Amino acid sequence: MQSETFLISDKVKWKPAGEGMQRMILGYDDRIMMVKMHFDAKAEGSMHTHPHSQCTYIIRGKFVFTIGDETKTVSAGDALYMPPDVLHGVTCIEEGELIDVFSPTREDFLQ
Amino acid sequence: MQSETFLISDKVKWKPAGEGMQRMILGYDDRIMMVKMHFDAKAEGSMHTHPHSQCTYIIRGKFVFTIGDETKTVSAGDALYMPPDVLHGVTCIEEGELIDVFSPTREDFLQ
Numbered sequence A, B: 001m002q003s004e005t006f007l008i009s010d011k012v013k014w015k016p017a018g019e020g021m022q023r024m025i026l027g028y029d030d031r032i033m034m035v036k037m038h039f040d041a042k043a044e045g046s047m048h049t050h051p052h053s054q055c056t057y058i059i060r061g062k063f064v065f066t067i068g069d070e071t072k073t074v075s076a077g078d079a080l081y082m083p084p085d086v087l088h089g090v091t092c093i094e095e096g097e098l099i100d101v102f103s104p105t106r107e108d109f110l111q
Helices: none
Strands: A021-028 A033-037 A044-048 A053-067 A072-076 A077-083 A088-103 B022-030 B035-041 B045-048 B053-067 B071-076 B079-084 B088-101
Touching: A021 B071, A021 B079, A033 A053, A033 B053, A033 B079, A053 B022, A053 B035, A072 A088, A077 B022, A077 B035, A088 B088, B035 B053, B071 B088
Parallel strands: none
Antiparallel strands: A021 A033, A033 A088, A044 A088, A053 A072, A053 A077, A053 A088, B022 B035, B035 B088, B045 B088, B053 B071, B053 B079, B053 B088
């Protein structure tokens, strides 16, 4: 299981990912997956857990993230690490984009 | 082995990563590591391989990437996937930044 090597932005498609959110699957194999997310202002990724390790990088916009019992506002250039099985969620304050990367891959995103 | 959960950009330090390149280690655990790279124009990441799977996202700037036998120019919003043990390298054409993510983690970057 492997994506293409070059993922040129105008050729990769956005897919719906919940109210006010879109997802673009970038590179992946069985142990890693990179995803770009677009959030409208006020969109919410409600609190959830998954067994994957997750790293996130904020491209633009403003977001309030909760990871475990800590809540902070983050913006362009900030990053987050979400350990496996730790509750986390996000609310978008200003429309924006971020990069989510998971290990192992999010097989549920490929279905 | 685990990074902090919130990596706020003005508190994370750049480290030298070869001529014309700097590295900022963002989130990580044993199976994933996210790194921001800054490239001056003309800086080169020479052709190399590693056993890690790698995903890259171009934040800004212009880069020529070679992965295996394919070479393309990429810029903001484009992404790349480098399979384990496949030769790859990059030349920066216009000063810029990118996000590299590896699985498993790059323990060599933590030493």
